[in-house]
Structures are given as structure tokens and as C-alpha cells.
Amino acid sequence: MTTLQNGHSKKPLDVAIVGGGLVGSLEALYLAKRGHRVRLYEYREDIRKTPQARGRSINLALSIRGRRALKDVGLEAHMIEQHGIPMVGRMIHRLDGSTYDIPYDARTNQCIYSVGRNYLNSLLLKESENYHNVERSFNHKLIEANLKKGSLTFLNTATKEEVNINADLIIGADGAFSAVRKAMMKQPLFxxxxxxxxxxxxxxxxxxxxxxxxQMPASYLHIWPRGTFMMIALPNQDCSWTVTLFMPFENFKELDTEEKLIDFFEKYFPDSIPLIGRKRLIEDFFSGSPSPLVAVKCRPYNVDDKALIIGDAAHAVVPFYGQGMNAGFEDCTLLDQLFQKYNDNLADILTEFSSSRWRDTYAISDLAMYNYIEMRDLVTRPSYRLRKAFDDLMFWIFPNLWVPLYNSVTFTTMPYSQCVENRRWQNKVLFSIIILMVFIMIFCAFK
Amino acid sequence: MTTLQNGHSKKPLDVAIVGGGLVGSLEALYLAKRGHRVRLYEYREDIRKTPQARGRSINLALSIRGRRALKDVGLEAHMIEQHGIPMVGRMIHRLDGSTYDIPYDARTNQCIYSVGRNYLNSLLLKESENYHNVERSFNHKLIEANLKKGSLTFLNTATKEEVNINADLIIGADGAFSAVRKAMMKQPLFxxxxxxxxxxxxxxxxxxxxxxxxQMPASYLHIWPRGTFMMIALPNQDCSWTVTLFMPFENFKELDTEEKLIDFFEKYFPDSIPLIGRKRLIEDFFSGSPSPLVAVKCRPYNVDDKALIIGDAAHAVVPFYGQGMNAGFEDCTLLDQLFQKYNDNLADILTEFSSSRWRDTYAISDLAMYNYIEMRDLVTRPSYRLRKAFDDLMFWIFPNLWVPLYNSVTFTTMPYSQCVENRRWQNKVLFSIIILMVFIMIFCAFK
Incomplete structure (x- = not known):
């Protein structure tokens, strides 16, 4: 697995990656495979040594774009076969506790996988230890960056020492509140x-x-859609479920006593109370406070041939399409393809990534915003189910031509912007069919 | 003019304004009139003592919203009668040098005024000297801000001393690249x-x-619309014209020799060459470099009852609607109305300003983006002139009901978001009229 792809005799690049989360540690593997020297700096402690952090989403939906990346670094089979829990569709919970399922892909039974964030992050970090050319530094907080010069200053929070480094390439994979991106914002035309x-x-x-x-059928993503808010549940490997309540902040504020909380759950999620347990519901609800959800768009992603941001640092999205991690992993795959295409020429690689990738990340960001409305509201409407039935039928008849939006995003590696373009084209066709049918009906009525 | 409006016996507020440009110095007058103590901090030297800075737009279009604010502080008459140059419409320059005019308001002949930025800024600063409760500090650069606590640290760039101050209220009027806004960005949910x-x-x-x-008819805003780029000219008080060329950066880059520049002007703006002068054109073009244009949107505008941003700091817009200064001045007027309404209660004032103003600033920002396309391209099209003729006719018949978009933005104080809403409603009516006419024509044809 440690065989290097970089067979040519050029000097390997010296790359500093800021952020040892999912995307940063995957990128380290891709670059290490190419024979480059990688130094990975993480602000937090080594995740493998710390207990689970509360408040960050602890499981994620892995779909085809993420799987392709894991396959490239030799970890897909392990994640799918040993760890991931397949989810073949949405299981909708009605107010009365009754349920029905909506398969993601009735035609070929494709599924997404519920995976643990910490498990996957640990696996990627552990894998990087198989490469002699990857060096990991934890407890390193970025405090200064000169991206044009390729220099970074970290504070080692354990020893309180300052660490100055230089690199041929700086990659910021430091998440939605990226410090590398902050340094990028100083450049004009950003x-x-x-x-x-x-x-x-x-x-x-x-x-x-x-x-x-x-306690519930495990091969589904469970949804309690309630119009202006919703609750979802994803299965964990220990047979528990991570349940997430999404709701306006003002509604959270109103639930300020145990009584109000239980009344609220009895009204909207009655079937969940015995599953969670009344005592645990009260404890968990009041021990945390609701976290905000942010979407970040920016461009360009690079500074000359010296620095690049990827993953959430470049395009944090709201979580409703289950594509945050998948889009970040796809960044790494595309970058790897550009390293191949341009034979490690950083100027070409960074320029092309920056000028082409934003269209797709902007598209998935908009889709994720839209999907919240679909999940919490539209999904329960007859019009939604009718459209889905129509799309599924067309997909069955024309499997290569009429790929429904969700399927193209989740089960193909078609660029996100093209998925949106496809949907527009399908809408036009559908609209034309309806108009045609109306005309035929009028014609028959008058005949 | 220095009579104070604040008749009640409450303790005056201690307000620090960051930025002594147009909006900051106007806001100082509004607050001084109410009897509050105002300290105005400006990063640059006193504009009254420095020669004209090159590269910043030196003349601006003053319209009704700006005039209303100047009237409130007793300066409108002076600006309109002594200084401003009325512009009653657009004068379009065709490729062959021939021209035609499009009046802004054929019905009542309302006009906008070309005013000098430095002149107006100096006038506002001078006026503030009539108030004993306004203190001006120039060469003060904001280097740290704790907005929640209401404390600021400036570097006096002349003496190199640090200056720490506290205030009841901090107002950031420090422009598109606002340092106060930067401090605000640290708060969650911004x-x-x-x-x-x-x-x-x-x-x-x-x-x-x-x-x-x-050298050209002075009572017009002159436009050379060329599709993907344009040139405009506004009259100055010394009978010169400030000419601004707006163009994609890549096109600027292509004009890298004197020959290419002259060829370009001979092709697209032939009538302007003798007006500018060939030698001066070359000198001015190559002594500067094109400046970028940025639009900033953000919200909320306040931090608790302690800090607020206004003007470009809160909503920098592209200059194509001539509303940047007018919108900033309107902020001051609206704020003054809220001081009146809430009797100086900062929590209420800042909360209402923040929760209501953004809709209008977002609207004018979008309108300004759109207007660039209108000015450089649409304005030359028959469809545009037909629509304008229709709007003017309807405006003439229904002066209170059918106010065309440009007129409502420029000649009324209707909230910007309502101007946009009006236009949507007018589009629907127009669309219905067209559909109706088509039906009547079909009906007549088959009869």
C-alpha cells in the first residue's frame, strides 16, 4: 500500500497541510502516495487519544464520491465491509408514530453508509503512519501565515513554543472557520x-x-419531518442511534423547562420518547445547547502556486444533503488527478483547481440549503411523492438519460453543477409533457 | 444651526465614530444636534489639509435620500445652490460620436446633482466645528476593538502613541474595508x-x-455604453469632467502600449479623444492602474447596545446606481428617527435598525449590480427604450401609482426593498396586459 506512484526523478514537493481532520488526513495520504513530503499540523490533540468530543456530528453519510477517494488510498473496502452501516432509503415517521420508507434507488438498490467521524479520522491517521514521508504534529495552532512566501508559524499548545516552517505548498484543510482562509482574505479580489x-x-x-x-430498522436514515423543523437519526456501530434535532433557535429557547420539552416531544415526536428514554432525553437536551449551521462560499481557492484551501475551509455546507465530507474528499481526488495531469506543476494544478472547482461547490452548497426544505417539509407532500414516482419511472426506462437529482449527486461522480443542470433540463421536459397533455385534453374535450 | 434638539434632562451619550468620511462626519452632526458627545476618529489626515487623493471617485451623484439628510443638518441649500451641478438625464454617446438624451424624469424634471466628494466631506467636517460637543481626531488608526465592552484602541500615526478610549456607543463608518466590521465578524451568527x-x-x-x-452639455450624466464595458463622465465645478472607464480587468491588461490604447479609444470612444486630449489620455491611463469594485453585504449591523456599523462599512455597493453615498446618508437619517422614536434607548434603536435596514441595503446592492448591465448594454436596446416610454406614460397617467423603478429609487424616499417590490408588481401588470392583447388579437383574427 505504501508503493509510491511518483516514479519520475523530480525532487518531491514539501507540503504542509493545516488541519488533520477527515480531509486533511486523506489529502496527506494522496500526496504521500505520490512521493511528496507531507507535514500535517492539527490544532487539537491526536483524535485517537481523546474521548469523543460532544457537539460535533459523530456520524456521517458516506456516498460514492467519498468512497472513490477512500478506494484511491486503499481504505474503501475496510470502511464499507467492516464499519459502515448501509442505509437504503429514508424512513419517514408520521406524527402518530407510524412509518413508511422511501428508497434512495429503487432501481439498483444503491445505498449510502453511516460511518463514525472519529473512526474514519483515526483510520486515515493510522494509515498515514504506513508512509515514511508523512509527519504528524498535533497541538499545533496556526498563529501566523504568509501564504505568498509559503511560511507558517504555529504555537505548540503543549510546549508553548513557536514553530516556524516553510513549504513549497500550504494546504488549508482546517474546516469551516479556517485560519488559512482568514489569511487568504487579505488578498485583493477574494x-x-x-x-x-x-x-x-x-x-x-x-x-x-x-x-x-x-431499536429501529437499521438500514434507513430516519426522518421526523415537521414542516418548519425536523429530527433525524443515523445508526451507529454499537446499535445506538445519533439523533439530531434541527429547529429555529427561537424554538429551542422556548423549551426552557423539562415539562415544555416533554410536551413538545409528546406532540411532535411521540414515538421517539420511549426509544430515547424520558430521563435521558431531558438530560441530553439540557446538558447541551443548540449549535449554529454555517455555509461558506469563497473563491479563488489558491494564492499563486503556494497555497490552497480544500474541504470545509473552502466550502462549508449545511448538512442536509449528506455531502460535506464527500465533497471535501472529492477535492482530494480531483487534486490528485491534476497532480497527474500537470506532472506536479503547482502553478497549473492550483490555477485549474481554483478556476473550475467553485462552480460545483457553489452548486452543492445551494442544493444542501434546498434539501433542508425537502427533508423537513416537502418529503411529506403528495406532489413530492408523485414527482419522485415519475423520476423513478423515467430512471427505470432511461437509466443513462434520466438520472434523478438525488441519485446523480449521491450515486454518481457527475460534477455537482451538472447534476443541477440535469435537473433543470428534466424540469423543462416535464413541464412540456404537462402542457402537451393539457392541450390534448382540451382538444379531446372540444372534439 | 447649533441649537440642540435634545431638550430632555437625560445624560448625553458618549459616542465614538470610527471614520471621518462622508457618512461618519454626517452622523457626527446628527448626534451633535441631539446633544450627545461625539468623538470622531479618522485614519487619514484632515481631508481639508491634503491634496486630492487620486484613484477614489472624486464626484458623486447626490439624490433625494442624500438631500434629505443634508437638509436635516442644514446643509442642503448650500450644496444644491452653491455647489452641485444638476443632471437631468443620461446623454448617450453612440460609436459615431452622435448623442441623444434620456431624461430621468420627463414628467416633473427632477434631477440628480454632481457633487465633489472632497468638497462635501470638508463642508461636513467644517460644520461639525460649530458644535462644541464634537471632537475630531485625525491620523488615528483603529488597531483593536472590544465592541462588547465599548472599548477601542487607536494608533496615533503622527505621534506613534496608542490611545485607549471607552464609549457608550461605537459607530463604525469606516468604509468598505471597515476595521470595526472586522471586529464584528468574530461574533457568532454574523x-x-x-x-x-x-x-x-x-x-x-x-x-x-x-x-x-x-466641453460637453453639463446637465447630463454622459455614457458611452459598449456592451461589455462602458465609459461615463460627470461634470465638475471647475468645468472639467471626471471620466470613468469601467471594463473587465483582462481588457485593461491588453491595453499595454500607447498604440493599443489609442486604437482602442479610436474604435470605441472616438469623440472622447479630442475632448480628453491624446497626450493627457496616454498620461492619465498609464499613470494609474484599474481599481477593483466590491459589494459587501452583512448582518446584523449591531453588537448588543454597544456598537453599530453604517454606510459602506455595513453595505458597500457597486457604483452603478449612484446610491452608495445616498444609502449611507439615509442610514444616518433613519438612525436619527430611531433616536427620536426610542428616546435615546440604544438597545431598542440598534436592534430595530439592524433588523429592518438590511432588507433595503440588500435590495439596493442587487439593483446596483443589475444597473451596470442596464447602463453599459440594455440602455442602447429598443426593448429598453420601449419599456421606458411605457413606464413614463403610465407615470404620467398615474403619478402616485406607477412610479418607475429608477424614479422611486432616486427621487423618492420609499424603502429600497419596496422599490423592487413595486417593479415586480409593475412587471406582472405589464405581462398581463401583453397576454390580454395577444388573446384579443387572436380572437379578432379568428372572428
């Missing part, structure tokens, strides 16, 4: 937007049952 | 976006003629 939605999220838990099994 | 357009601008000059008069 477009930037951060948008908080008016909803926050809070995580709860459905434990395993007494015999250690799942 | 929405922010900065967008650079792909066009830059460069200023040229048409001097007065030999007898000291205008």
Missing part, C-alpha cells in the same frame, strides 16, 4: 460569503436495546 | 459576503475648454 441559517441543531441519542440490538 | 465584480475602473479627465467652460 470573494467570500458566510451565511448562518436561522436553525440550530442539537444531538440526542437512542441507545441500543437490552439485548444490544437496534 | 452573515457576511464580499463580492468583487470582474470589472475594474480607471479615472480620466476631460479638462475645461480654453475659455474655462464645459
Amino acid at each position: 470573494d467570500y460569503s458566510q451565511k448562518y441559517i436561522e436553525h440550530g441543531y442539537l444531538e440526542l441519542c437512542i441507545p441500543a436495546d437490552e439485548s444490544g440490538g437496534f | 452573515d457576511y459576503s464580499q463580492k468583487y465584480i470582474e470589472h475594474g475602473y480607471l479615472e480620466l479627465c476631460i479638462p475645461a475648454d480654453e475659455s474655462g467652460g464645459f
Whole structure:
């Protein structure tokens, strides 16, 4: 697995990656495979040595774009076969506790996988130890960056020492509140937007049952859609469920007593109370506070041939399409393809990545915003189910031509912007069909 | 003029304004009139003592919203009668040098005024000297801000001393690259976006003629619309014209020799060459470099009851609607109305300003982006002139009901978001009229 792809005799590049999360540690593997020297700097402690951090989403939906990247670094099979829990569709919970399922892909039964964030991050870091050319530094907080010169200053928070380094390439994979991006913002002509939605999220838990099994059918993403808010649940490997309540902050504020909380759950999520347990519901709800959700768009992603941001640092999205990690992993795959195409010429690689990638990340960002409305509201409407039935039928008849939006995003590696373009084209066709049918009906009526 | 409006016996507020430009110095007057203590901090030297800075737009279009604010502080009459040059419409220059005019308001002949930035800024600063409760500090650069505590640290760039101050209220009026806003960005749930357009601008000059008069009809805003780029000219008080060329940066780059520049002007702006003068055109063009244009949107504008941003700091817009200064001045007027409404209660004032103003500033920002396309391209199209003729006719018949978009933005104080809403409603009516006419025509044809 440690065989290097970089067979040519050029001097390997010296790359500094800021951020040892999912995207940073995956990028380290891609670069290490190419024979470059990688130094990975992480602000936090080594995740493998710390207990689970509360408040960050602890499981994620792995779909085809993420899987392709893991395959490239030799970890897909392990994640899918040993760890991931397949989810074949959405299981909708009605107000009365009854349920029905909506498969993601009725035609070929493709599925997404619920995976643990910490597990995957640890696996990627552990894998990097198989490469002699990767060096990991934890407890390193970025305090200064001169991106044009390729120099960084870290504070070692354990020893309180300052560490100065230089690199051929700096990659910022330091998340939605990226310090590398902050340094980039000083350059002229940098477009930037951060948008908080008016909803926050809070995580709860459905434990395993007494015999250690799942309390709900495990191969679904469970949704309690309630119009202006919703709750979802993803299965964990220990047969528990991570439950996430998404709701306007003002509604969270109103639930300020145990009584109000239980009344609220009895009204909107009655079937979840025995699953979570009344005592645990109260404890978990009041021990945390709702976290905000931010979407970040920016461009360009590079500074000359010296620095680049990827993953959430470049395009944090709201979580409703399950594509945050997948899009970040796809950054690494595309970057690897550009390293191949341009034979490690950083100027060409960074320029092309920067000038082409933003269209797709902007598209998935907009889709994720839209999907919140679909998940919490539209999904329950007859019009949605009718459209889905139509799309599924067309997909069955024309499997290569009529790929429904969700399927193209989740089960193909078609650029996100093209998925959106496809949907527009399908809408036009559907609209034309309806108009045609109306004309035919009028014609028949008057005949 | 120095009579104080604040008749009640409450303790005056201690207000620190960061930025002594147009909006900051106007806000100082508004607050001084109410009897509050105002300290105004400006990063640059006193504008009254420095020669004209090159590269910043030196004349501006003053319209009704700006006039209303100047009236409130007793300066409107002076600006309109002694200084401003009325512009009653657009004068379009065709490729062959021939011209035609499009009046802004054919019905009542309302006009906008070309005013000098430095002149107006100096006037506002001078006026503030009439108030004993306004203190001006120049060469004060903000280097740290704790907005929650209401404390600021400046570096006096003349003496190199640090100056620490505390205030009841901090107002950031420090422009598109606001340091106060930067401090605000650290608070959670702050929405922010900065967008650079792909066009830059460069200023040229048409001097007065030999007898000291205008070389072109002075009561117009002159436009050379050329599709993907344009040139405009606004009259100055010394009978010269400030000419601004707006164009994609890449096109600027292509004009890298004197020959290419002259060829370009001969092709697209032939009538301007004798007006500017060939030698001066070359000198001015190559002595500067094109400046970028940025639009900033953000919210909220306040931090608790302690800090607020206004003007370009809160909502920098591209200059194509001539509303940047007017919108900033309107902030001051609205704020003054809120001081009146809430009897100086800062929590109420700042909360209402922040929760209501953004809709209008977002609207004018979008309108300004759109207007660039109108000015450089649409204005020459028959469809545009047809629509304008229709709007003017409807405005003439229904002066209170059908106010065209440009007129409502420029000649009324209707909230910007309502101007946009009005236009949407007018579009619907127009669309319905067209559909109706088509039906009638079909009906007549088949009868």
C-alpha cells in the first residue's frame, strides 16, 4: 500500500497541510502516495487519544464520491465491509408514530453508509503512519501565515513554543472557520460569503436495546419531518442511534423547562420518547445547547502556486444533503488527478483547481440549503411523492438519460453543477409533457 | 444651526465614530444636534489639509435620500445652490460620436446633482466645528476593538502613541474595508459576503475648454455604453469632467502600449479623444492602474447596545446606481428617527435598525449590480427604450401609482426593498396586459 506512484526523478514537493481532520488526513495520504513530503499540523490533540468530543456530528453519510477517494488510498473496502452501516432509503415517521420508507434507488438498490467521524479520522491517521514521508504534529495552532512566501508559524499548545516552517505548498484543510482562509482574505479580489441559517441543531441519542440490538430498522436514515423543523437519526456501530434535532433557535429557547420539552416531544415526536428514554432525553437536551449551521462560499481557492484551501475551509455546507465530507474528499481526488495531469506543476494544478472547482461547490452548497426544505417539509407532500414516482419511472426506462437529482449527486461522480443542470433540463421536459397533455385534453374535450 | 434638539434632562451619550468620511462626519452632526458627545476618529489626515487623493471617485451623484439628510443638518441649500451641478438625464454617446438624451424624469424634471466628494466631506467636517460637543481626531488608526465592552484602541500615526478610549456607543463608518466590521465578524451568527465584480475602473479627465467652460452639455450624466464595458463622465465645478472607464480587468491588461490604447479609444470612444486630449489620455491611463469594485453585504449591523456599523462599512455597493453615498446618508437619517422614536434607548434603536435596514441595503446592492448591465448594454436596446416610454406614460397617467423603478429609487424616499417590490408588481401588470392583447388579437383574427 505504501508503493509510491511518483516514479519520475523530480525532487518531491514539501507540503504542509493545516488541519488533520477527515480531509486533511486523506489529502496527506494522496500526496504521500505520490512521493511528496507531507507535514500535517492539527490544532487539537491526536483524535485517537481523546474521548469523543460532544457537539460535533459523530456520524456521517458516506456516498460514492467519498468512497472513490477512500478506494484511491486503499481504505474503501475496510470502511464499507467492516464499519459502515448501509442505509437504503429514508424512513419517514408520521406524527402518530407510524412509518413508511422511501428508497434512495429503487432501481439498483444503491445505498449510502453511516460511518463514525472519529473512526474514519483515526483510520486515515493510522494509515498515514504506513508512509515514511508523512509527519504528524498535533497541538499545533496556526498563529501566523504568509501564504505568498509559503511560511507558517504555529504555537505548540503543549510546549508553548513557536514553530516556524516553510513549504513549497500550504494546504488549508482546517474546516469551516479556517485560519488559512482568514489569511487568504487579505488578498485583493477574494470573494467570500458566510451565511448562518436561522436553525440550530442539537444531538440526542437512542441507545441500543437490552439485548444490544437496534431499536429501529437499521438500514434507513430516519426522518421526523415537521414542516418548519425536523429530527433525524443515523445508526451507529454499537446499535445506538445519533439523533439530531434541527429547529429555529427561537424554538429551542422556548423549551426552557423539562415539562415544555416533554410536551413538545409528546406532540411532535411521540414515538421517539420511549426509544430515547424520558430521563435521558431531558438530560441530553439540557446538558447541551443548540449549535449554529454555517455555509461558506469563497473563491479563488489558491494564492499563486503556494497555497490552497480544500474541504470545509473552502466550502462549508449545511448538512442536509449528506455531502460535506464527500465533497471535501472529492477535492482530494480531483487534486490528485491534476497532480497527474500537470506532472506536479503547482502553478497549473492550483490555477485549474481554483478556476473550475467553485462552480460545483457553489452548486452543492445551494442544493444542501434546498434539501433542508425537502427533508423537513416537502418529503411529506403528495406532489413530492408523485414527482419522485415519475423520476423513478423515467430512471427505470432511461437509466443513462434520466438520472434523478438525488441519485446523480449521491450515486454518481457527475460534477455537482451538472447534476443541477440535469435537473433543470428534466424540469423543462416535464413541464412540456404537462402542457402537451393539457392541450390534448382540451382538444379531446372540444372534439 | 447649533441649537440642540435634545431638550430632555437625560445624560448625553458618549459616542465614538470610527471614520471621518462622508457618512461618519454626517452622523457626527446628527448626534451633535441631539446633544450627545461625539468623538470622531479618522485614519487619514484632515481631508481639508491634503491634496486630492487620486484613484477614489472624486464626484458623486447626490439624490433625494442624500438631500434629505443634508437638509436635516442644514446643509442642503448650500450644496444644491452653491455647489452641485444638476443632471437631468443620461446623454448617450453612440460609436459615431452622435448623442441623444434620456431624461430621468420627463414628467416633473427632477434631477440628480454632481457633487465633489472632497468638497462635501470638508463642508461636513467644517460644520461639525460649530458644535462644541464634537471632537475630531485625525491620523488615528483603529488597531483593536472590544465592541462588547465599548472599548477601542487607536494608533496615533503622527505621534506613534496608542490611545485607549471607552464609549457608550461605537459607530463604525469606516468604509468598505471597515476595521470595526472586522471586529464584528468574530461574533457568532454574523452573515457576511464580499463580492468583487470582474470589472475594474480607471479615472480620466476631460479638462475645461480654453475659455474655462464645459466641453460637453453639463446637465447630463454622459455614457458611452459598449456592451461589455462602458465609459461615463460627470461634470465638475471647475468645468472639467471626471471620466470613468469601467471594463473587465483582462481588457485593461491588453491595453499595454500607447498604440493599443489609442486604437482602442479610436474604435470605441472616438469623440472622447479630442475632448480628453491624446497626450493627457496616454498620461492619465498609464499613470494609474484599474481599481477593483466590491459589494459587501452583512448582518446584523449591531453588537448588543454597544456598537453599530453604517454606510459602506455595513453595505458597500457597486457604483452603478449612484446610491452608495445616498444609502449611507439615509442610514444616518433613519438612525436619527430611531433616536427620536426610542428616546435615546440604544438597545431598542440598534436592534430595530439592524433588523429592518438590511432588507433595503440588500435590495439596493442587487439593483446596483443589475444597473451596470442596464447602463453599459440594455440602455442602447429598443426593448429598453420601449419599456421606458411605457413606464413614463403610465407615470404620467398615474403619478402616485406607477412610479418607475429608477424614479422611486432616486427621487423618492420609499424603502429600497419596496422599490423592487413595486417593479415586480409593475412587471406582472405589464405581462398581463401583453397576454390580454395577444388573446384579443387572436380572437379578432379568428372572428
